[in-house]
Amino acid sequence: MRFTPDTLATLTDPRTVISGDLVRIPFELDRNVYEQVDRALKEMGGRWDGRKAVRAHVFPHRIEEYLRQCLAAGEFSSRYDTGWFPTPPALAVQVCDLAGIRPGDAVLEPSAGSGALTAEIARRGGVIDAVESDEFRADMLRQQGDCRRVFAADFLKLDPLEYEEGFDRVVMNPPFTGGLDHILHAIQFMKDDGVLVSIMTAGLMWWSDKKTEEFRDAVEEVGGEIEPLPDDSFAVCGTNVRTCLLFLPGYAGGPLRTHDWLMRQPRQLDLFAA
Ligand SMILES: C[S@@+](CC[C@H](N)C(=O)[O-])C[C@H]1O[C@@H](n2cnc3c(N)ncnc32)[C@H](O)[C@@H]1O
Numbered sequence: 001m002r003f004t005p006d007t008l009a010t011l012t013d014p015r016t017v018i019s020g021d022l023v024r025i026p027f028e029l030d031r032n033v034y035e036q037v038d039r040a041l042k043e044m045g046g047r048w049d050g051r052k053a054v055r056a057h058v059f060p061h062r063i064e065e066y067l068r069q070c071l072a073a074g075e076f077s078s079r080y081d082t083g084w085f086p087t088p089p090a091l092a093v094q095v096c097d098l099a100g101i102r103p104g105d106a107v108l109e110p111s112a113g114s115g116a117l118t119a120e121i122a123r124r125g126g127v128i129d130a131v132e133s134d135e136f137r138a139d140m141l142r143q144q145g146d147c148r149r150v151f152a153a154d155f156l157k158l159d160p161l162e163y164e165e166g167f168d169r170v171v172m173n174p175p176f177t178g179g180l181d182h183i184l185h186a187i188q189f190m191k192d193d194g195v196l197v198s199i200m201t202a203g204l205m206w207w208s209d210k211k212t213e214e215f216r217d218a219v220e221e222v223g224g225e226i227e228p229l230p231d232d233s234f235a236v237c238g239t240n241v242r243t244c245l246l247f248l249p250g251y252a253g254g255p256l257r258t259h260d261w262l263m264r265q266p267r268q269l270d271l272f273a274a
Helices: 005-011 031-043 064-073 089-099 116-123 135-144 179-187 210-221 259-264
Strands: 017-019 022-024 047-049 056-058 106-109 127-131 149-151 167-172 190-201 225-228 243-248
Touching: 005 031, 005 064, 017 064, 031 047, 031 056, 064 135, 089 116, 089 167, 089 190, 089 243, 106 116, 116 127, 116 135, 116 167, 135 149, 167 179, 179 190, 179 210, 190 259, 210 225
Parallel strands: 106 127, 106 167, 127 149, 167 190
Antiparallel strands: 017 022, 022 056, 047 056, 190 243, 225 243
16 A cells, blocks of 8 residues: 555654654644554554653554665555565575575566565575566666566566576565465476575465465475464564465476476477478
């Protein structure tokens, strides 16, 4: 959800204190502006504490880093908008450590949001292609300058065969709804000896539908792992959604179709070539 211009101006005012778990505005606001700011902070999970010693919106968790990302992006995840949950910095480091990104690796971030993961990948020297369906966030990614290319597109509609080569690493935190479809599609962009690491809703560990069960079997077969993340991993984003971390190592000829697997298949047109 986008901040209104007045809310953004108030929260980025140098006099506004954003520290630890609270946001304090120590100056007078028009009633109408106050209501906009109050609404946004409450939608993010804050509550007004009017006690004389506090007089601030207080959150049940640290808000500082997350709010910094929100203000840079001009938007926040509210209770009504569940699409954008930026990966907290410590988790971004953990994900990139697990992926083992090396300088020069071609890395795909297929739902890049406002760049929480791309910033960490770039810091390690990865050469990044990012995809983000939201035009506003895609523009932000371009301005950050961490990526070789940014596509403002629906990742699920991108054709892996448009790429001549697969990626060394795929690092992702896809939307929590439909995340497995994003992961299955992303595998088709990965080299046989690539690595994919994804944050995913914890349901991946126990959902009993056929697609998820087959996926878990395939992960096990190729020596991958799905580990639960701590319950409060996304608490700083105001959500208690439980998450897990998928690690998929390189493999050849396994049950999951990589980019190399697709490239090995005879192309329809080749069948008719002289
Ligand atoms: C959970 S957020 C994570 C953002 C980023 N990966 C991170 O770790 O901070 C998911 C992002 O996926 C984007 N998204 C949702 N559906 C998409 C799609 N079909 N193609 C590309 N991006 C998509 C959303 O706009 C949102 O920014």
